Amino acid sequence: MEKIIEVKDLTLTYPGGTKPTLDTLNFDINRGEILTVIGKSGCGKSTLLNTIAGYLHPSSGEVLLNGETIVEPSWKIGVVFQNNALYPWLNVAENIGFGLNMRHFNKAEINVRVDKLLEQIQLADKKDDYIFSLSGGMKQRVAIARALANQPQLVMFDESFGALDEFTRNDIHKVVLDLWKSLHLTFLVVTHDIDEAIKLGNRIAIMTPDKSSPMKIIDNPYFNIDLEDIDSEYIKYKNRILKQIV
Amino acid sequence: MEKIIEVKDLTLTYPGGTKPTLDTLNFDINRGEILTVIGKSGCGKSTLLNTIAGYLHPSSGEVLLNGETIVEPSWKIGVVFQNNALYPWLNVAENIGFGLNMRHFNKAEINVRVDKLLEQIQLADKKDDYIFSLSGGMKQRVAIARALANQPQLVMFDESFGALDEFTRNDIHKVVLDLWKSLHLTFLVVTHDIDEAIKLGNRIAIMTPDKSSPMKIIDNPYFNIDLEDIDSEYIKYKNRILKQIV
Amino acid sequence: SKKDDGQKNLSEIRIGILQTPNDVAAARQLGYLDNYFKKKNIKIKYIIFDSGVDANKALISGDVDFATMGDTNGVVAMSSKIDAKLIWVNDVIGNNEGLVVKNGSNIKSIQDLAGKKIATPFASTSHYSLMMTLKKYNLLNRVSLLDMDTQDIVAAWNRGDITAAYTWQPTLTPMLKNGHFLINSEDLRNQKVITANITLVRGGFERNHPKLVADLVKQLNKAHEQIQKNPKVIITAASKQNDLSYGEAKSQIGTSEWLTAKQMTEQKFLTEEFQNQLYKTGNFMAKQQTIDHAPTKAEINKFVVTKYVDELGEK
Amino acid sequence: MKAKNRKYLGITVITWLVLLIVWQLVTALKITPEILLPSPEKVITTFINLSKYGYNGIPLWYHFMITMLRLLSAVGLAIITAIPLGLLSGRIKIVYAIFDSIIQFIRPIPPLAYYTLLILWVGIGETSKVVLLYLAAFAPIYLACISGVRKVNVDYIKSARSLGASSTQVFFHIIFPSALPDIFTGIRTSVGMAYTTVVAAEMVAATYGIGWMIVNASKYLKSDVMFVGIFILGITGVILDQLLKLIERKIVFWSGKS
Amino acid sequence: MKAKNRKYLGITVITWLVLLIVWQLVTALKITPEILLPSPEKVITTFINLSKYGYNGIPLWYHFMITMLRLLSAVGLAIITAIPLGLLSGRIKIVYAIFDSIIQFIRPIPPLAYYTLLILWVGIGETSKVVLLYLAAFAPIYLACISGVRKVNVDYIKSARSLGASSTQVFFHIIFPSALPDIFTGIRTSVGMAYTTVVAAEMVAATYGIGWMIVNASKYLKSDVMFVGIFILGITGVILDQLLKLIERKIVFWSGKS
Numbered sequence A, B: 001m002e003k004i005i006e007v008k009d010l011t012l013t014y015p016g017g018t019k020p021t022l023d024t025l026n027f028d029i030n031r032g033e034i035l036t037v038i039g040k041s042g043c044g045k046s047t048l049l050n051t052i053a054g055y056l057h058p059s060s061g062e063v064l065l066n067g068e069t070i071v072e073p074s075w076k077i078g079v080v081f082q083n084n085a086l087y088p089w090l091n092v093a094e095n096i097g098f099g100l101n102m103r104h105f106n107k108a109e110i111n112v113r114v115d116k117l118l119e120q121i122q123l124a125d126k127k128d129d130y131i132f133s134l135s136g137g138m139k140q141r142v143a144i145a146r147a148l149a150n151q152p153q154l155v156m157f158d159e160s161f162g163a164l165d166e167f168t169r170n171d172i173h174k175v176v177l178d179l180w181k182s183l184h185l186t187f188l189v190v191t192h193d194i195d196e197a198i199k200l201g202n203r204i205a206i207m208t209p210d211k212s213s214p215m216k217i218i219d220n221p222y223f224n225i226d227l228e229d230i231d232s233e234y235i236k237y238k239n240r241i242l243k244q245i246v
Numbered sequence C: 001s002k003k004d005d006g007q008k009n010l011s012e013i014r015i016g017i018l019q020t021p022n023d024v025a026a027a028r029q030l031g032y033l034d035n036y037f038k039k040k041n042i043k044i045k046y047i048i049f050d051s052g053v054d055a056n057k058a059l060i061s062g063d064v065d066f067a068t069m070g071d072t073n074g075v076v077a078m079s080s081k082i083d084a085k086l087i088w089v090n091d092v093i094g095n096n097e098g099l100v101v102k103n104g105s106n107i108k109s110i111q112d113l114a115g116k117k118i119a120t121p122f123a124s125t126s127h128y129s130l131m132m133t134l135k136k137y138n139l140l141n142r143v144s145l146l147d148m149d150t151q152d153i154v155a156a157w158n159r160g161d162i163t164a165a166y167t168w169q170p171t172l173t174p175m176l177k178n179g180h181f182l183i184n185s186e187d188l189r190n191q192k193v194i195t196a197n198i199t200l201v202r203g204g205f206e207r208n209h210p211k212l213v214a215d216l217v218k219q220l221n222k223a224h225e226q227i228q229k230n231p232k233v234i235i236t237a238a239s240k241q242n243d244l245s246y247g248e249a250k251s252q253i254g255t256s257e258w259l260t261a262k263q264m265t266e267q268k269f270l271t272e273e274f275q276n277q278l279y280k281t282g283n284f285m286a287k288q289q290t291i292d293h294a295p296t297k298a299e300i301n302k303f304v305v306t307k308y309v310d311e312l313g314e315k
Numbered sequence D, E: 001m002k003a004k005n006r007k008y009l010g011i012t013v014i015t016w017l018v019l020l021i022v023w024q025l026v027t028a029l030k031i032t033p034e035i036l037l038p039s040p041e042k043v044i045t046t047f048i049n050l051s052k053y054g055y056n057g058i059p060l061w062y063h064f065m066i067t068m069l070r071l072l073s074a075v076g077l078a079i080i081t082a083i084p085l086g087l088l089s090g091r092i093k094i095v096y097a098i099f100d101s102i103i104q105f106i107r108p109i110p111p112l113a114y115y116t117l118l119i120l121w122v123g124i125g126e127t128s129k130v131v132l133l134y135l136a137a138f139a140p141i142y143l144a145c146i147s148g149v150r151k152v153n154v155d156y157i158k159s160a161r162s163l164g165a166s167s168t169q170v171f172f173h174i175i176f177p178s179a180l181p182d183i184f185t186g187i188r189t190s191v192g193m194a195y196t197t198v199v200a201a202e203m204v205a206a207t208y209g210i211g212w213m214i215v216n217a218s219k220y221l222k223s224d225v226m227f228v229g230i231f232i233l234g235i236t237g238v239i240l241d242q243l244l245k246l247i248e249r250k251i252v253f254w255s256g257k258s
């Protein structure tokens, strides 16, 4: 399997901190997979994501994208934030086209890509609306489309669906999986909801404060499971994960 | 069974609104039970709670507390808010004692009650701390203690645990159920998390936008169920509720 | 502006004026100034100042070429080494400035002012006259002095906030309706305590355009000659210029003396008497610490340029 | 809801009517001398006369326009200088270290304290007046820009970087629009500060301007003219602020929503 | 982090040193006449002399104390009147309807515009000075109170009512402390506004005060004394603001913390 991201002996200590928040992490992300990361609040999930995104710099070790060290943020790695971070002064289409615009794509090309994405997230009719008039679920869909417009190698989600209610969250899960399938993308999804981690992850990375093995990656037999199909085996699997977290 | 709250033909239309948000609701809350209310975002859960609390006044119909019409908020019905609404200028003990203080209880009596509650929510050592130094879970425990200090007839929770992460939420559920059991309280818990509604409710009220029966109350065989004991019957029960909501 | 100083063909002269019926106002109304300089293709721009204080600032920043002010402000200009020269005495102040008290108050003589509130505009000729009066009666540190603009003096007078005020016309007129002089600048003039309004020229201008300075002095002197021959013409002109009635203008001019160049030369007014007065004024103000050093006789001699008056007066 | 608002509007109107009636009564019964408080009719006729014949030979609208021109050129200058400096100060620590303490030092000094120095330096003409107003207008915008930049959602900056924006692009496409609502608040404060200084600016060597008119009228204790001037300044002040609020709502339409 | 902060403090210090050196050079080389820009030594010796011998026979600290006293009594008065009125206006619509438009009308009017009227009404004594400063100080606190009350978390009020608090108790135990952070911001603005007006207030019929000293010095073109006065006002202004921030942090300790 082709590796998109290689994390090698990654250690990160915040300035002024005594203990490292990330301690010699080693793992890879394969092209075309969805890796979900789960762990208790404060265990370092966002820190890891910020390092891969290039916002933070490792104290030691490194993160490679296609074999090259990541030194700063680039369009090759897209990020979707919890509070969507959509720009309120731009409308839906302008938000989605923002990255292409910054990268000096020509207007026609931008329009084509934006319209296609709007179709895929089923918001073609909201094209000219401003962000404040959208519901929470719509906002997250636009945020995903914005991250995808650049056709990045990897898209990361930092608890992007945590603020949505259960029903909207289920809808978004479907959108995410549909996009992933049709566009052959690679995702890293950070969450603290175990059901979400199981639903979305080809593999699940469990982060623990335990220093001997700070990160354990397990295969997930229940990827994209339908709620209707849940049985007691599922519950057992879920409880096993839960116990490893605490 | 003794009725604490009787909701009779309750209809409420917001000023300027055309359709009623609450449309001829009829149900009771029994003394000593926990009634959970679940429904889609915007279906009127908070509106119902605000009317029972006396913040809003029915357009027609009425809400009775022990047979008397509720006309304004009083200490007899306590409320716990989503964002805890603790007063940042008071410390933990002063927050919990606030209601008693307003009701001119003497200092000694207040101290006794506050200390006992602090014990019960396991925050005796945080007595003199200010709110901003507490974690999210601690804040909600203080908010619950504050609502209980008055020894109200009914305590209502409006999505009080929605902002907490899964692990902290589980802890709080235990605190809520322990308090309920030991103090023989009556709770109304509004939530949009079905698992939470099942875990906490003796009975579950499902609010739907369907006008013919805007509210359906069902018995809950899985009250206070342990996560370990979840089986496929549970899943079926949960899915049945889910379908009624959408 | 200052840059034009070197220029031979000047197109504009800027004069800082006070809004009073003085020789400049009369000369302006009678066309002595504008008509005369128009022939030389020079326009005159008049800039109104409320006091010599602001006129001094404009001399420093080079915004005016000439400015009329009280001689106390002239002393301030000299001691702060402003590049300016005294070329003309517009008038020697008479009963158009004075110390007034309310009728019916218990103040019968100047000595009775001890412990009272007296208002005057600081840094003005009135201020100096008041100080000299107080000094003479040994009251210098025994009254409370208030620095007020003339309009505030009237307001405070009407409210009874002050007992007395040393000020000038037209402020004096309403105050004299229910008040009277204890002393005025005419009395002081008779005691050889002279205050006067003077015209300063910016140094740069004087060095580059001495002919224009001489012309201006000549035109103002015309007004002085006229008032002694035919006061009505001058008073009428000054009243029109300042939008006053004849009576108002007359009382505002009062007994101030408009010496002609000839008289100044004959009396050695500019060369001796007035320079002595400036010396005394400078010494007093320095003692009062209102200026940081007293100008020497030599400095005064450099400051007062007598040649323009002399040239005229000796004709 | 609407009926209620109309009720409160009514109360406001009644308040002003009561004030007007009291004013009328006090002057009609000659409780206070005319010079302390001219009657409403007197003020109105003075206003009409000033509108017709001007003050000191200059039309009233001209006095008004001059004052507004001075005000707006000062604020305009402040806008085009304080916004870049403020945004840079908020973003780049070295710029902040250089300029902030100087501005913090100058900010509280009453304009009248340094007006004389200003006149000595730049003269008595329009420059000194506009510079005085400019100095009053500068700090509020500068400070608002810094606070605006500091408040920028870090996720906006992070997401823009991940979308391929360069540092310069982040500055113009993220920092600037993010800070706009604060900048507008700053501009409104700034107009207020300059407005408060307008009379001081017109006190020296002016011959027109509403501020000058009031000062000049006060020299001759023409309290009716002073009242007219004060009313003009009061009403203009309110209109100016409302106008700015309107523009603000148009330009930073997203502010306060979501 | 600390090393970095020290670096930026260093830059600030260097900035001031450079300014000082440029000032020294300009005056030493006599590029500008002394009256436009007195040399640093001259300003320092003038300051020493003023401290020793006073100005116009009155000690420098006395001038300073008087100015501060005027300022603080005006702000004190504004605090005890504007806070209740502002809180009530924010809470009770009728009170708002009565007072708000009047205050909005008076607020933008430059204090100098009505100073002469004030003197006609209340005289030339301390009263008119304090009233002038008071009028400048009132509006910021009043407006801050209204905005503070409007921002009060409705859940605070709801929860207090459900805990048994009466309307009056809600006002004193919830509304007031909730609005406190805003009130403090208002007080700081208010001190700033009054401070800006201090020279205007001391321009008429004063015989002491730092503002009066500057105005008087400007009449005799003593630019060294003016510089000393301006520096005193500048430094005091910064100290005053820092002091208020310190008190603010003590009293509304919770503000800004989630």
Ligand SMILES: Nc1ncnc2c1ncn2[C@@H]1O[C@H](COP(=O)(O)OP(=O)(O)OP(=O)(O)O)[C@@H](O)[C@H]1O
Pocket (backbone or CB within 6 Å): A014, A015, A017, A021, A039, A040, A041, A042, A043, A044, A045, A046, A047, A048, A192
């Ligand atoms: N900028 C920072 N400086 C210092 N410490 C930080 C900083 N950001 C985070 N931390 C600390 O690092 C640890 C990991 O934080 P992080 O935000 O990565 O956790 P997380 O797993 O994302 O938690 P959550 O689920 O709450 O988002 C925490 O203990 C946190 O307090």
Ligand SMILES: Nc1ncnc2c1ncn2[C@@H]1O[C@H](COP(=O)(O)OP(=O)(O)OP(=O)(O)O)[C@@H](O)[C@H]1O
Pocket (backbone or CB within 6 Å): B014, B015, B017, B021, B039, B040, B041, B042, B043, B044, B045, B046, B047, B048, B192
């Ligand atoms: N003050 C108000 N004025 C007018 N309409 C309101 C008001 N508050 C709520 N509504 C409307 O009433 C409906 C019910 O709102 P309510 O807050 O009770 O829903 P909810 O079930 O609590 O939703 P959520 O789960 O998002 O909290 C919604 O359509 C909402 O827009």
Ligand SMILES: [Mg+2]
Pocket (backbone or CB within 6 Å): A045, A046, A047, A158, A159
């Ligand atoms: Mg995180």
Ligand SMILES: [Mg+2]
Pocket (backbone or CB within 6 Å): B045, B046, B047, B158, B159
């Ligand atoms: Mg709700």
